[in-house]
Each structure stands twice: as structure tokens, then as C-alpha cells.
Amino acid sequence: MELTEFVIKTITIVVVFALTLVIAMYSTWGERKVAGFIQDRMGPNRAGPGGLLQPLADAGKMFFKEDFIPALANKWLFIAGPSLAMLTALLASAVIPFGSTFRWEGHEVVLQGVESNIGILYVFGVVALGVYGIMVGGWASNNKFSLLGAIRAASQNISYEVAMGLSLIAILMMSSSLSLGEIVAQQHGGNWNIFYQPLGFIIFITCSFAECNRVPFDLPECETELVGGYHTEYGSMKLGFYLFAEYINMFVSSAIISVLYFGGYNYPGMDWVYNQLTAALGSQTGHNIATLIGTAVFFGKALFFIFFYMWVRWTIPRFRYDQLMNLGWKKLIPLAIFNIIITGAAVLFLKPLITAWLN
Amino acid sequence: MQLTNRSKQVSNKEMTLMERAYLPAIATGLAITIKHFFAKKVTIQYPEVKRYLGPVFRGRHILKRDEDGRERCTACGLCAVACPAEAISMVAAERVKGEETLYREEKYAAVYEVNMLRCIFCGLCEEACPKQAVYLRHDEFIPVFSDRDQVIWGKDLLVEDMNNRYTREAWTKEEAHALDAKRANGEVTNVVPRAIP
Amino acid sequence: MNPTLSFFYFLSALTVLSALMVILSKNPIHSVLYLILTFFTLSGHYILLNAQFLAVVNIIVYAGAIMVLFLFVIMFLNIKQDQEETKANIAKIAGAIVGGTLFVILFGAYRKTLIPSYNPNQFDSQIGMIENLGKMLFRDYLLPFELASVLLLVAMVGAVMLGKREIGERHF
Numbered sequence: 001m002e003l004t005e006f007v008i009k010t011i012t013i014v015v016v017f018a019l020t021l022v023i024a025m026y027s028t029w030g031e032r033k034v035a036g037f038i039q040d041r042m043g044p045n046r047a048g049p050g051g052l053l054q055p056l057a058d059a060g061k062m063f064f065k066e067d068f069i070p071a072l073a074n075k076w077l078f079i080a081g082p083s084l085a086m087l088t089a090l091l092a093s094a095v096i097p098f099g100s101t102f103r104w105e106g107h108e109v110v111l112q113g114v115e116s117n118i119g120i121l122y123v124f125g126v127v128a129l130g131v132y133g134i135m136v137g138g139w140a141s142n143n144k145f146s147l148l149g150a151i152r153a154a155s156q157n158i159s160y161e162v163a164m165g166l167s168l169i170a171i172l173m174m175s176s177s178l179s180l181g182e183i184v185a186q187q188h189g190g191n192w193n194i195f196y197q198p199l200g201f202i203i204f205i206t207c208s209f210a211e212c213n214r215v216p217f218d219l220p221e222c223e224t225e226l227v228g229g230y231h232t233e234y235g236s237m238k239l240g241f242y243l244f245a246e247y248i249n250m251f252v253s254s255a256i257i258s259v260l261y262f263g264g265y266n267y268p269g270m271d272w273v274y275n276q277l278t279a280a281l282g283s284q285t286g287h288n289i290a291t292l293i294g295t296a297v298f299f300g301k302a303l304f305f306i307f308f309y310m311w312v313r314w315t316i317p318r319f320r321y322d323q324l325m326n327l328g329w330k331k332l333i334p335l336a337i338f339n340i341i342i343t344g345a346a347v348l349f350l351k352p353l354i355t356a357w358l359n
Numbered sequence: 360m361q362l363t364n365r366s367k368q369v370s371n372k373e374m375t376l377m378e379r380a381y382l383p384a385i386a387t388g389l390a391i392t393i394k395h396f397f398a399k400k401v402t403i404q405y406p407e408v409k410r411y412l413g414p415v416f417r418g419r420h421i422l423k424r425d426e427d428g429r430e431r432c433t434a435c436g437l438c439a440v441a442c443p444a445e446a447i448s449m450v451a452a453e454r455v456k457g458e459e460t461l462y463r464e465e466k467y468a469a470v471y472e473v474n475m476l477r478c479i480f481c482g483l484c485e486e487a488c489p490k491q492a493v494y495l496r497h498d499e500f501i502p503v504f505s506d507r508d509q510v511i512w513g514k515d516l517l518v519e520d521m522n523n524r525y526t527r528e529a530w531t532k533e534e535a536h537a538l539d540a541k542r543a544n545g546e547v548t549n550v551v552p553r554a555i556p
Numbered sequence: 557m558n559p560t561l562s563f564f565y566f567l568s569a570l571t572v573l574s575a576l577m578v579i580l581s582k583n584p585i586h587s588v589l590y591l592i593l594t595f596f597t598l599s600g601h602y603i604l605l606n607a608q609f610l611a612v613v614n615i616i617v618y619a620g621a622i623m624v625l626f627l628f629v630i631m632f633l634n635i636k637q638d639q640e641e642t643k644a645n646i647a648k649i650a651g652a653i654v655g656g657t658l659f660v661i662l663f664g665a666y667r668k669t670l671i672p673s674y675n676p677n678q679f680d681s682q683i684g685m686i687e688n689l690g691k692m693l694f695r696d697y698l699l700p701f702e703l704a705s706v707l708l709l710v711a712m713v714g715a716v717m718l719g720k721r722e723i724g725e726r727h728f
Contacts, residue, residue: 038392042402077585118686121612128620132592135624139585139631147631154624161620178686202382311396315388 081137149229254305607684
């Protein structure tokens with residue numbers, strides 16, 4: 001590998017990493033602000049203008065609290081739990097395409113950590129591993145409530161992974177590629193997958209709510225039944241890591257939703273803007289500015305879905321556990337399979353008809 | 360027996376397909392919450408903005424003086440007797456010659472103390488007082504204590520300042536707001552909340 | 557030594573070590589976690605062979621689903637280290653003999669086997685890519701693939717049958 005290429009990749013990965021962390025950090029602020037606004041309150045507004053320094057204050061508090069490990073806990077696994085949760089959460093953002101390309105003196109830099117031809121499967125694999133952080137932490141606490149919370153979380157995640165994977169297959173059948181960059185490129189020109197896959201989108205977003213342990217599927221923690229769920233015994237920054245990992249997961253799943261169904265960095269009138277910019281500013285500066293606009297659009301979409309997560313949190317009451325399982329296994333999975341069949345039929349029979357009619 | 364005309368008969372009927380689909384209901388709910396998201400917020404930014412609590416609010420105590428600036432209290436002890444929390448204590452003293460400009464009656468309170476940790480701000484002392492000497496202010500709170508020394512308020516804090524007399528001029532919210540506006544314009548200067556040491 | 561080769565040795569050492577730890581560690585939970593680590597290192601090997609699809613599917617299916625269920629069951633069993641009863645000597649001797657015999661047979665079998673080797677000049681490095689793998693599965697091996705899927709379907713129906721609530725009074 002060339003040195004410049006190595007440096008460019010390093011910079012891209014560091015930027016993606018930092019962006020993920022910053023967005024997750026400010027999601028905590030956003031969550032409290034949105035909660036406040038929906039409940040006719042102001043939300044945090046004391047630390048800095050509009051409460052913008054609140055995440056720093058929270059982090060400072062978390063860091064300086066006593067780092068307590070219960071006497072009978074399995075020490076190493078107790079530490080490994082939150083670390084694993086954080087690790088798996090951060091891994092997933094590596095393959096998300098944040099924008100098209102940057103041009104710099106003949107170099108074409110893709111705004112994506114790693115371009116891989118199995119991108120979506122990689123994300124899916126990492127999401128599947130997210131369970132371990134919770135299970136290991138819950139078991140190592142040596143507490144029945146933690147164990148029960150961990151087991152609830154794990155069985156919920158496994159159940160919804162199935163429906164999630166099935167709803168993805170319909171997308172893959174249409175795009176016939178597993179690469180996220182390719183899937184985004186195919187949605188160019190208002191050709192967003194949401195128009196072809198509304199049912200798949202609803203299944204996918206429901207499953208991602210369950211995967212992130214968000215309301216209405218936030219059953220792993222439940223004061224009345226399980227005290228704090230899998231992080232009952234946790235405090236200090238270890239608890240912070242668990243909560244932070246949840247927010248990172250939220251950002252990653254929002255980004256994945258906007259990549260898969262809402263065209264990623266594509267927006268209507270994109271080609272016109274691109275032509276205007278390159279005509280006015282030259283093929284390098286114009287191209288870069290067009291890319292930046294696309295990236296901004298992508299982040300706008302992702303942030304909207306983060307907002308949607310919070311919006312739903314303050315709207316819908318949580319499910320009961322048997323309702324959750326019934327929804328996952330008896331409704332979403334059959335629906336997803338139905339969606340696959342419909343998509344297959346449409347790709348086989350409808351698509352040739354429409355293309356023939358258009359020509 | 361019908362207690363209210365808003366009561367609804369509970370029914371256990373089968374849900375329609377529309378209701379079972381759950382998504383329309385979610386959409387309705389989301390519409391309601393987003394309406395609140397953009398609605399006017401009810402929060403009052405407390406230390407910066409203070410809400411008018413009404414003319415009969417019972418805040419901190421004050422020992423009134425009369426028009427000539429003499430203390431009204433005669434140390435009869437009725438307020439201490441009336442106090443359900445036993446927060447008030449006093450030591451009476453006899454007025455000597457030459458103190459007529461300081462004390463209205465022949466007997467006065469040399470020491471008058473209110474324990475603010477005990478006080479429940481019920482206002483019974485106000486009602487018991489035969490000389491209209493003790494009042495609970497409607498416009499000032501007890502500030503936050505940070506030390507036990509600050510809990511017991513003596514005469515230095517309680518007795519009215521003649522340069523900044525306590526009157527209850529506004530009896531409705533509108534009057535209070537009008538007064539606030541006047542005070543902001545500098546038209547009225549007599550009732551400025553006193554800085555508490 | 558080129559970086560790929562040194563990475564291969566490092567990964568292999570890690571694989572063997574974690575596989576050994578699976579059987580050597582006393583705590584069953586640790587065993588399961590080491591097994592998961594072994595799957596990860598195996599996925600690393602797949603990536604070295606440029607078989608990305610296989611690597612990710614290995615993680616999704618084994619590490620992400622099957623091992624979670626393993627961990628699940630073992631956590632529920634709640635086996636304590638001190639409750640492990642001492643096994644009789646005869647069992648230990650029998651185990652050693654059986655294991656040793658198996659090792660000898662395997663060793664003998666492997667010694668005689670010719671491992672098919674590829675000519676590095678003709679080797680297609682893209683063979684492990686998902687497109688090629690898909691074409692191979694759906695053209696050359698269509699029947700075994702479909703039979704395997706039927707087998708999985710039968711297993712799934714069986715699982716649903718077993719999981720179904722019996723008619724009559726509920727006991728839980």
C-alpha cells in the first residue's frame with residue numbers, strides 16, 4: 001500500500017470514528033432536549049448556551065464517580081462487558097458511506113471507512129455481536145436481576161435479528177449487491193428504496209428499535225421487574241459506556257436506514273447542483289463542495305432518524321414481553337417473508353414489463 | 360347512578376383491522392407529540408424570572424415599624440404561643456426614658472428570633488399579633504441556607520427598614536404586573552426587594 | 557517475512573491457544589467465550605484467504621446466533637467451580653485411551669492424505685467473493701444446496717412442533 005493511501009485511509013477512519021462519537025455524545029443532549037420539548041419543558045439549558053456543554057458535564061460526572069466492582073462479580077468479565085458493548089457499537093460505522101468522493105490533486109478519496117463488497121453483512125454481523133456485551137456484563141455481575149435482564153435483552157435481540165435479516169434480503173434482491181456504497185449509488189436520481197420497499201422499511205425500522213433496546217422495546221431495563229436490568233450493578237464510566245454504546249447503535253442504525261431506504265447522500269436535483277458547481281468552481285473545488293452538500297444531506301437524514309427514535313420514545317408505551325415476542329415471531333417474520341416473495345415476483349415479472357413499457 | 364356525563368361504557372369488542380394494524384394509531388400519537396414539541400413551553404426560568412405569587416403569599420417575616428419609625432412589637436409573646444412549630448422566641452425589655460422614638464409601647468422585644476428551619480410559614484403569628492407588628496412578606500422568600508448560623512434570624516434581619524418600607528400595594532396579578540412595569544421604568548421606588556445579608 | 561505470512565502465524569497461534577483454552581478452562585462460561593474467540597480467529601483466516609462472505613457468515617451464524625444460545629443455556633445452568641464432582645480414575649483412564657486412539661487414527665489418516673494444492677499462478681483470488689460463490693452454489697451445486705435448505709426447513713418444523721403448547725391444562 002502506498003504511503004499517501006495509508007495516510008488518507010487513516011484520516012478517513014479517524015474522522016468517521018470521531019464523528020460517530022460526537023454524534024452519539026450529542027444524542028444524549030438531544031434526547032433530553034427532545035424529551036423536554038415534547039413534554040412542554042425546556043430541557044437542559046444551564047451548561048453552556050442551550051445546554052450544549054451538558055454532555056461534557058455528564059461525562060465529567062461519570063468519570064469522577066467511584067469505579068465500583070461488586071465483591072463476588074467476575075472481575076475481568078465485569079470489565080469486558082461494557083468494553084465489548086462499546087467495541088461492537090463502534091465497529092459498525094466503518095462501512096457506512098458518508099458521501100461520494102473527495103478530489104485532491106488527482107487522488108479520489110471515498111468518504112467511507114472501508115469499502116467492502118459485503119458491507120451490509122458486516123454491519124449485520126457486528127449487530128449480532130452486540131448481544132455479547134450485554135450478556136457478559138449481565139452474567140459477570142453475579143446478580144439475578146442482571147442475569148434476567150441480560151437474558152431478556154439477548155433473546156429480544158436474537159428474535160428481531162431474524163426479521164431484520166429477512167427484511168434486508170428484499171433490498172438485496174433489488175440491488176443485487178451487498179456493498180453499501182453500491183446500494184447508495186443505485187438509488188441515485190430519486191430512485192430511493194423506500195418507494196419500492198415500504199413494507200420492508202417498516203419491518204426494518206421496527207427491528208432496529210428492538211435491536212437498539214429503545215422504547216417501545218426497552219424491556220431489558222425495567223425498574224418494576226428487573227431493577228436496572230443488565231446494568232444494575234454498574235456505575236461510573238462503565239455504566240456510561242453501556243449507555244453510550246446504546247446511543248452509538250442508534251446513530252449507526254439511523255445511518256443504515258438512510259443508506260438502505262433513503263438514498264444515503266443522494267438528494268433530488270443533485271445532478272443539477274453538481275453541474276452548476278463544477279461549471280462555476282472547476283472540477284476539483286466544485287466536486288468537493290457538491291460532495292460536502294451530499295454529506296450534509298446524509299447527516300440530515302441520519303439525524304432525522306435519531307430524532308424519530310426520540311420522538312417515538314415519548315409517544316408509544318412499552319410492549320409487554322409476550323407481546324414483543326408475538327410481534328417479532330408471529331407478525332414481523334411472516335410479513336418479511338411475504339415481502340420477499342412479493343419482491344421476488346416483482347423483480348421477475350413486473351420489472352421486465354415496466355421496462356418494456358417505458359421503452 | 361351517573362356521576363359525570365363524561366363517563367364511557369367499557370367495551371371489549373373485537374378491534375377492527377385498522378385498529379389492529381397499530382400503525383395508524385402510532386401516527387396519531389406521533390402527531391400529538393409533535394404538536395407539543397412546537398407548543399409554547401410552560402417553564403419559568405426561576406432564578407432569573409420570578410413568578411408573582413399573589414398578594415397573600417406567606418414568605419419571610421418582617422417586624423413592622425409605625426409611621427414615625429417606632430417598632431410596633433411589644434413583646435407580648437402571643438405570636439410565640441400561637442406558633443405551632445415553636446419557632447419564635449423573644450426576650451422582653453422595658454423602655455427607658457429617651458427611647459420613645461424607637462419603641463411605640465412601654466415594653467419592647469430586646470431579642471426577637473425566628474428559627475427558619477422550624478418555621479412552617481403558616482401565618483398564625485401574623486393573626487395572633489394584637490399590635491400588627493409581625494407580618495409574612497408576600498414578595499420575598501427565605502434564601503437558601505448554607506450554614507447553621509444562618510438559620511436563626513434575629514432583629515437585625517427582621518425589623519423593617521424605614522428607607523425601604525414593606526407595603527402590599529398590588530392585590531391582583533394585573534396590579535402586580537403593572538407595578539413591576541413601573542418599577543422597571545423607575546417610576547416607583549418605594550418597594551424594592553431588600554438585599555438580604 | 558512478509559506481513560501476511562507473519563499475520564497468519566500470529567492468527568494461527570491465537571486460534572490454537574484459544575481452542576486449547578476452550579477445553580482447559582474450568583469455568584464453562586470462559587470456555588464458551590474462548591470458543592467465540594476461536595470463531596473470530598477462524599474468520600480472520602477466511603479473510604486471509606479472501607473469502608469475506610464466509611468470514612462474515614461464520615460470525616453471524618456461529619458467533620452471533622449459535623454461541624449466544626450456548627451462553628444462554630450455560631448461564632441458566634449456573635455451574636459452580638466447586639460443585640464439580642471428582643471423576644473416578646477409571647473414567648479418566650478410559651478417556652485417555654479413547655482420546656489417544658482417536659489422535660493416532662487422525663494422525664495416521666492425515667499423514668497419508670494428499671492435500672490438493674493450487675498452482676499459485678493459476679489461482680483465482682476472487683473465488684471466495686460472494687458473486688462467484690453464489691454462481692458456484694446456484695449452478696454447480698444447486699441440488700445439494702436445495703436439499704440442505706429442505707433439511708433446515710424440516711428441522712424448523714420439528715422445532716415448532718416441539719415448542720407448541722400441548723392441548724390440555726397448562727402446567728407453567
